[in-house]
Structure formats: C-alpha cells, structure tokens
Amino acid sequence: MSNPSDLRYATSHEWAKLDGDIVTLGITKFAIEQLTEPTYLELKPVGTALTKGQPLGIIESVKSTSDIYSPVDGTIVERNELLLDDKATKRKADLTPVNDDPFGKGWMVKIKLAPGATLDHLLTAEQYEAQLASEGH
Amino acid sequence: MANLRTPLYQWHYHKARMVPFGGWDMPVQYTGIAPEHKAVRSAAGLFDISHMARFSFGGPDALALLEKVFTNSVATMKDMQVRYGLVCKDDGGILDDILVYRWPYGFAAVINASNREKILKWLETHRAGLNVQIQDQTFDTTMIAIQGPKAVELVAGMFVDDVTKLKYYFAMPTRYKEKGCVVSRTGYTGEDGFEVMVPNVMGVTLWEEFIAKGAVPCGLGARDTLRLEAAMPLYGHELNETINPIEARLSWAVKLDKGEFIGRAALQKATLDKTQPVRIGLEIDGKRAAREGSAILASDNTPAGTVTSGSFCPWTDKSLAMGYVSPQLATVGTKLLIDVRGSTLDATVVELPFYKRKK
Numbered sequence: 353m354s355n356p357s358d359l360r361y362a363t364s365h366e367w368a369k370l371d372g373d374i375v376t377l378g379i380t381k382f383a384i385e386q387l388t389e390p391t392y393l394e395l396k397p398v399g400t401a402l403t404k405g406q407p408l409g410i411i412e413s414v415k416s417t418s419d420i421y422s423p424v425d426g427t428i429v430e431r432n433e434l435l436l437d438d439k440a441t442k443r444k445a446d447l448t449p450v451n452d453d454p455f456g457k458g459w460m461v462k463i464k465l466a467p468g469a470t471l472d473h474l475l476t477a478e479q480y481e482a483q484l485a486s487e488g489h
Numbered sequence: 490m491a492n493l494r495t496p497l498y499q500w501h502y503h504k505a506r507m508v509p510f511g512g513w514d515m516p517v518q519y520t521g522i523a524p525e526h527k528a529v530r531s532a533a534g535l536f537d538i539s540h541m542a543r544f545s546f547g548g549p550d551a552l553a554l555l556e557k558v559f560t561n562s563v564a565t566m567k568d569m570q571v572r573y574g575l576v577c578k579d580d581g582g583i584l585d586d587i588l589v590y591r592w593p594y595g596f597a598a599v600i601n602a603s604n605r606e607k608i609l610k611w612l613e614t615h616r617a618g619l620n621v622q623i624q625d626q627t628f629d630t631t632m633i634a635i636q637g638p639k640a641v642e643l644v645a646g647m648f649v650d651d652v653t654k655l656k657y658y659f660a661m662p663t664r665y666k667e668k669g670c671v672v673s674r675t676g677y678t679g680e681d682g683f684e685v686m687v688p689n690v691m692g693v694t695l696w697e698e699f700i701a702k703g704a705v706p707c708g709l710g711a712r713d714t715l716r717l718e719a720a721m722p723l724y725g726h727e728l729n730e731t732i733n734p735i736e737a738r739l740s741w742a743v744k745l746d747k748g749e750f751i752g753r754a755a756l757q758k759a760t761l762d763k764t765q766p767v768r769i770g771l772e773i774d775g776k777r778a779a780r781e782g783s784a785i786l787a788s789d790n791t792p793a794g795t796v797t798s799g800s801f802c803p804w805t806d807k808s809l810a811m812g813y814v815s816p817q818l819a820t821v822g823t824k825l826l827i828d829v830r831g832s833t834l835d836a837t838v839v840e841l842p843f844y845k846r847k848k
Contacts, residue, residue: 385506388710389521391801392776410830412778414522414714414800417830445776 354381355481356455360474362423363483367455370471375424378459379411379450382484387413390447393435395420395461400428404469408461411450423474425466432459495539496631496692505708511602513540516708523803526714528705529678530804533637535696535704536712538684542605542627544612546596550619555596557750558615559589560734560743566591571658571673574742576608577752581733581759584611586724588675590660597626601724615751630670631692635699636682636715638846643702644683648672652683665691677712679719679844717809718802720770720842726781726797727768727811735759736813738768738841766794766813770841771825773808773834776801779827785812786826786833793818793825802843809843810836 359367365383369376384390395409402408402422409420435458437445449457475483492514501507505516516537518525528534546555555563561574570591576584585604590597600608605627612623635644641653650663652672660673670687687695700706713723722728722737733756734743745757759765773779779799787793799810810827818825823838 388518389523391778394777412776412801414526414778414803415517415710417778417780 355477357477359455359477360423360471361477361480362421362474364421364423366421366423368423368471368474370465373465374429375426375463375465375471376459377408377423377461377463378454379420380480381454382489383418384451384454387411387418388415389413390450393445393447393450393460395431395436396428398428398431402426402428402463420460422463424463424471425469426463427466428461429464430462432461435460493540495537496689497537497539497696500693500696501537504706508709510709511540512605513602515540516706518708518710519706522708522710522714525705525707525711526803529637529680529707529711529715531638533635533639533643533682533699533704534678534707534711535699536634536636536707537631537696538634539627539630539632539692540602541632542600542602542608542625543630543632543686544598544600544609545624545626546598546621547594547624548619548621550616550621551596554612554616554619554621555589555598556748558612559587560750560752560756561589562744562747563589563591563596564747568593569659569661571660571675573658575728575734575739576611577734577756578730579752579755581735581752581755582730583724583728583732583734583737584608584730586722586728586739590671590673592662603725629689630686631689631695632684632686633692633696633699634676634678634682634684635704636676636678636680637704638681639703640680640682643699643704644672647698655683657681665695677719677721678715679721679842680715680846713798714800714802717798717800717811718805718842718844720811720844722768722811723798732813733759733765735762736765736767763816765816767816767819768797768811768841769794769814769819770839770843771796771799771810771812771827771836772839772843773799773810773827773836775834776808777829777834778808779810779812779829779834779836783810783812784828785814785836786828787818788824788826790826796827799827805844807843808834811841814838 392412407419501516588599655674676682783796785794794814796812
C-alpha cells in the first residue's frame with residue numbers, strides 16, 4: 353500500500369501531518385481513486401475555525417461530489433492556492449496535483465491546532481490500510 | 490444474487506474499476522473518465538455493452554407484436570434498418586427506450602440491461618393470440634461498441650463485408666474470422682461508430698483487435714458523460730414509468746398515426762397538454778456540477794423542477810445538466826438556479842444537444 357507511514361488518517365479518507373502545532377491536510381490516494389479525477393475544489397477561507405468532523409471544503413469529480421472533513425479542532429491558516437481559482441489574476445485552479453500527488457503537492461489546507469488538540473485519535477497508516485481491507489478494497 | 494458478468498469480465502477485472510450496473514458487474518473506468526471521454530471525441534473508444542439485452546422475434550405475427558408495444562413505426566422500416574422508440578404503458582409512462590432491428594427473416598430488439606426481465610414479461614403478456622417466437626439472446630453474444638471519428642477507418646477490412654458502407658441506423662449480418670456476426674451503425678456517444686455482436690468465443694479476440702488498432706477501452710463513466718453531452722436520455726434518469734415521451738421531447742419517436750399501439754390514446758392527449766413538464770438542457774456557470782435530484786428554481790427562488798443528470802463534461806469543458814421544468818421556464822435563454830447541497834448555482838436553459846459532432 354502507498355499510504356505514507358508518517359501521516360495519520362481519518363476514516364473519511366483525509367490524511368493529516370503534524371509539524372509543531374500546524375496540521376497539513378489532504379485526501380488520500382484511495383479517496384482520489386474512488387472519486388476519479390477532480391474537477392472542482394472549494395475550501396473554506398483562511399481564518400475559519402473548525403471543529404473535528406466539520407466540513408472544510410467540497411471536492412467534485414465527473415462522477416460525484418464529496419465533503420472534505422476536518423479531522424481536528426483548529427483554524428485554517430493557509431490554503432493551497434494553486435488548487436483554487438485566483439480571481440485577481442484570473443489564474444485557473446489546477447487540480448492535477450491532487451490527482452497525481454495527493455500526499456504531497458496535492459495538500460489542501462494547513463490548520464493551527466486548537467489548544468490541547470492532538471492527532472492521537474486518528475488512524476496510523478497500518479490501521480487505515482486495515483480499514484480499507486475490511487471495506488473490501 | 491450475484492451480479493451477471495459479460496464474456497469480457499476477466500479482461501476488465503485486471504484493468505478497470507468494476508461497479509454493479511443494472512444487475513451486471515461492469516467497468517466504470519480504466520485510466521480515467523476524462524481521458525476516455527476525450528479519446529471517443531477525438532479518435533476511437535471501445536465499450537463492452539454485452540449487458541444490453543437482445544431479443545429476437547420470429548413468426549408471422551412478429552411485426553404485429555412490435556407495432557403493438559413500440560411507439561415508433563415498424564411497418565415502414567426497410568430490411569436492415571434500425572429504429573429508436575419507446576415501450577409505453579397504457580397511461581403513456583415509459584417502460585423502456587429500445588432499438589428495433591428489421592431483418593429479412595424477422596426482427597430483433599436491444600433493451601436496457603436493467604429492464605431485460607420487465608420487458609420480456611411485458612412482451613409475454615401482450616403476445617396473447619399472436620403467433621410469434623421471442624428469444625432472449627442476451628447471453629449468446631458479446632456486444633462491443635466502437636465509437637469516434639476514427640471508428641470508420643478502424644473497422645475497415647475487419648469483416649467479410651464492407652461495413653463502412655453502412656448508413657446511419659442500418660445494420661448487416663456479416664462474418665468476423667469465419668464466425669457470423671452483426672454490425673450496426675449505431676451508438677450512444679454522439680459520435681459516428683458501430684456496434685458489433687459476435688459469438689461469445691470471439692468476444693475477447695474482437696475486443697483485443699480493436700485495441701491493437703488503437704481504440705481506447707472506455708467504461709460506463711465515460712459512456713455516461715458522453716451521452717449527457719450528446720443529450721441522449723438515460724432510462725432511470727431522464728426516462729421512467731411516470732414520464733411520457735412527449736415530456737421527454739421524444740415525440741419524433743412516437744407515431745400517433747401509425748395505428749393502434751399501447752399508450753397511443755394517452756400520448757395523443759399528452760401532445761395537447763401544454764402544462765406538463767418538459768426535458769431541458771442547462772449550462773451551469775463555473776465548474777461545479779448539478780447532480781440528479783437537485784432542485785431547479787426559478788430566478789425568484791420558487792421551485793421549478795428537478796435535475797435528472799448532471800456532470801462536469803470533459804470535452805465541452807462545461808458543467809451540464811438535464812432536467813424537467815414547467816414549460817414556461819423551458820425557453821432557451823431562461824435563467825434558472827440549481828440548489829446543490831445548500832448553495833445555489835446559476836444556470837441557463839440551452840439548446841439540446843449540448844454537443845453535436847461535425848459531419
């Protein structure tokens with residue numbers, strides 16, 4: 353399996369990586385394979401306060417529309433702007449990194465953890481793979 | 490009950506993502522919906538459509554039975570001609586949309602996979618007193634569609650007869666590697682192309698020969714976005730037993746003057762009813778897709794109808810949808826709103842089809 357061991361995973365197929373008190377978040381390769389090529393991404397603005405389990409965005413493909421959930425309590429401090437339209441410069445969103453490199457260049461937001469919040473409740477790569485296997489994938 | 494598998498199942502299994510569809514395990518995509526969709530628009534794509542039901546009709550009353558259950562005219566068909574039409578209930582509701590083939594020796598029909606048993610039962614009910622033999626031949630042959638601007642040059646020389654001479658919506662029996670088969674100039678993508686029925690033993694051979702010649706295998710995902718761009722209705726979405734062909738804008742496939750058929754009186758009435766909803770095409774601002782079941786609203790936010798199919802379409806590069814609205818909101822250019830999970834998308838009623846190939 354291709355799920356990096358230094359990341360933590362949500363059962364709803366987001367991944368999270370902790371660096372100090374900042375969590376970088378994206379969706380897993382499995383999620384992308386299920387969704388098929390993304391056609392549209394919407395992310396809540398920088399400054400949005402999130403609680404665990406709350407949607408922080410929407411991703412669409414030719415086939416379906418899915419919510420992206422925050423696996424932690426915290427506040428969005430940065431978005432991967434390349435994945436979004438830039439109205440000022442009229443640059444169009446490029447979602448190929450989400451498709452081609454979901455654990456790397458396809459990251460979506462950085463969240464500053466709320467005081468006391470951790471990633472401890474999230475799955476390890478091994479546990480996430482066990483979940484996928486139990487779902488028959 | 491386990492899903493049915495086409496003779497190409499093993500081939501798909503290792504290369505495609507499989508999904509259940511109409512009682513069958515079918516490939517939804519091989520490499521990706523967008524590249525497969527674009528391959529059909531720009532070159533040639535290949536589809537396993539063996540899940541489609543195929544019935545044959547023989548006996549002196551085959552024509553009479555088909556005229557009774559089919560909205561389009563069968564008597565006026567030439568030998569080898571193929572015709573699209575509906576099977577309707579007495580109240581005009583659509584049981585299926587099908588293709589009828591006329592042969593010198595009888596008839597055949599291609600039925601949607603999910604309606605195979607329902608239509609077979611319907612035919613059994615309405616054959617009473619008629620001398621007709623109906624055979625379900627779905628499991629005897631492998632059916633493959635080759636679609637796209639390169640389809641003609643690709644099939645050239647593959648069959649004993651020159652199938653490239655076939656006119657649109659005509660078919661011919663011919664031979665593929667010594668085995669009898671049927672080729673028709675038909676499809677469900679909005680492109681030129683052919684649909685081929687070969688004996689099951691030749692299924693993988695034909696499939697792999699098409700691929701060796703450059704056709705790209707395509708799954709049901711691309712088949713759905715291609716037919717949406719071409720504004721072809723899909724049973725279970727644009728068509729069902731509560732929708733009649735007039736609402737669906739398929740009146741061209743209903744011949745009210747051909748004589749009696751099931752649903753005729755109701756459809757005659759429906760053509761005069763100017764209040765019933767009609768099928769429309771919607772182009773949506775931005776890249777977000779409308780999905781089946783999304784509410785369509787008038788510009789003053791009052792309910793106007795429902796989306797039946799919607800997707801971001803890879804070739805036109807637009808978010809497109811079909812749905813039903815009241816007739817006063819169906820005029821091309823009308824601005825409407827679509828409620829998508831709480832947010833509203835701006836949409837405009839546009840001409841159908843969204844995409845038309847260059848002749």
